[in-house]
Amino acid sequence: xxxxxxxxxxxxxxxxxxxxxxxxxxxxxxxxxxxxxxxxxxxxxxxxxxxxxxxxxxxxxxxxxxxxxxxxxxxxxxxxxxxxxxxxxxxxxxxxxxxxxxxxxxxxxxxxxxxxxxxxxxxxxxxxxxxxxxxxxxxxxxxxxxxxxxxxxxxxxxxxxxxxxxxxxxxxxxxxxxxxxxxxxxxxxxxxxxxxxxx
Amino acid sequence: xxxxxxxxxxxxxxxxxxxxxxxxxxxxxxxxxxxxxxxxxxxxxxxxxxxxxxxxxxxxxxxxxxxxxxxxxxxxxxxxxxxxxxxxxxxxxxxxxxxxxxxxxxxxxxxxxxxxxxxxxxxxxxxxxxxxxxxxxxxxxxxxxxxxxxxxxxxxxxxxxxxxxxxxxxxxxxxxxxxxxxxxxxxxxxxxxxxxxxx
Numbered sequence: 001x002x003x004x005x006x007x008x009x010x011x012x013x014x015x016x017x018x019x020x021x022x023x024x025x026x027x028x029x030x031x032x033x034x035x036x037x038x039x040x041x042x043x044x045x046x047x048x049x050x051x052x053x054x055x056x057x058x059x060x061x062x063x064x065x066x067x068x069x070x071x072x073x074x075x076x077x078x079x080x081x082x083x084x085x086x087x088x089x090x091x092x093x094x095x096x097x098x099x100x101x102x103x104x105x106x107x108x109x110x111x112x113x114x115x116x117x118x119x120x121x122x123x124x125x126x127x128x129x130x131x132x133x134x135x136x137x138x139x140x141x142x143x144x145x146x147x148x149x150x151x152x153x154x155x156x157x158x159x160x161x162x163x164x165x166x167x168x169x170x171x172x173x174x175x176x177x178x179x180x181x182x183x184x185x186x187x188x189x190x191x192x193x194x195x196x197x198x199x
Numbered sequence: 200x201x202x203x204x205x206x207x208x209x210x211x212x213x214x215x216x217x218x219x220x221x222x223x224x225x226x227x228x229x230x231x232x233x234x235x236x237x238x239x240x241x242x243x244x245x246x247x248x249x250x251x252x253x254x255x256x257x258x259x260x261x262x263x264x265x266x267x268x269x270x271x272x273x274x275x276x277x278x279x280x281x282x283x284x285x286x287x288x289x290x291x292x293x294x295x296x297x298x299x300x301x302x303x304x305x306x307x308x309x310x311x312x313x314x315x316x317x318x319x320x321x322x323x324x325x326x327x328x329x330x331x332x333x334x335x336x337x338x339x340x341x342x343x344x345x346x347x348x349x350x351x352x353x354x355x356x357x358x359x360x361x362x363x364x365x366x367x368x369x370x371x372x373x374x375x376x377x378x379x380x381x382x383x384x385x386x387x388x389x390x391x392x393x394x395x396x397x398x
Contacts, residue, residue, distance in 0.1 A: 043275060071341035074294055076287045088275045095273050118336040126333035134314045134329030138322040142270035
């Protein structure tokens with residue numbers, strides 16, 4: 001398969017990309033690195049990317065995690081800013097990409113554990129992930145030409161415990177291997193509309 | 200208790216308001232009717248409302264349902280417009296209201312079944328409800344002064360089957376009584392962070 005990976009240079013992408021490249025042709029895209037430059041906060045940039053890359057069987061987006069927020073001072077405008085990349089960026093990859101992806105093509109998005117398990121300071125992250133889960137359910141019955149869509153919802157990764165573990169006491173970290181298996185499953189298995197909770 | 204009901208004049212509100220008024224003092228607010236006028240798409244209007252009404256123990260929002268959408272032509276700007284009232288309106292009632300609600304006060308929001316059960320044409324509605332569910336989880340651990348928050352997620356109401364039933368084949372309608380019990384539970388019982396799925 002010809003797989004487009006957005007965010008190939010992040011914590012997960014750096015491990016997933018070489019793994020998938022053993023069996024598949026990989027095209028990487030990112031804001032500052034990759035075969036193609038894309039800013040997923042821009043609909044024009046996403047459309048431009050799809051026009052440049054022809055014949056794509058899979059689009060995997062491994063978006064960056066959101067910033068921490070302070071609930072007592074949180075505002076709509078802060079939420080909208082946080083929604084821009086991780087929520088609307090990923091949604092736009094699908095809404096705009098449905099016209100470009102091959103028949104039977106598949107989208108894989110990335111949400112996160114805070115949709116289901118609340119921690120202080122991650123209200124925006126939780127809302128983004130909750131919205132993505134429901135979006136994927138909807139999109140799975142709407143997408144044309146037998147296209148599929150799934151979302152991987154990671155907990156904190158073992159590789160990030162040193163940096164973020166103190167913020168999320170009691171949150172079980174998952175291994176990079178488990179996470180890579182989940183992404184791979186969305187590519188290899190004929191599933192759609194699934195929320196793969198890796199926690 | 201002194202209960203503020205926003206949307207008291209809607210399908211659910213018209214039944215819930217007289218029911219709760221048997222045991223509680225009710226203040227109604229709405230765009231075009233009610234004791235107080237409020238436009239929940241405006242942060243200024245919400246703040247003005249809370250300043251006018253003092254000493255509130257509960258805020259119940261029964262927001263209108265969203266419009267239908269066409270997935271093949273859906274855009275970020277359409278989604279943002281749909282998010283404005285039902286998502287950000289309700290979120291702002293909490294973010295702004297946390298300063299005004301009494302100690303031990305309680306918020307009750309309204310989402311909907313499409314968060315979990317997808318139907319064609321309701322992608323925005325599903326995303327809004329999914330985001331609200333995760334927001335309520337987060338808010339329940341963030342709110343100050345032992346304030347509580349819950350969300351009622353209704354399926355189609357029996358009263359609406361004639362108008363909307365043909366759009367959602369197989370979707371079980373719920374009785375108005377079941378729904379009123381769910382809202383009442385969020386007021387009377389000492390629960391928080393719950394998604395009351397009435398379906």
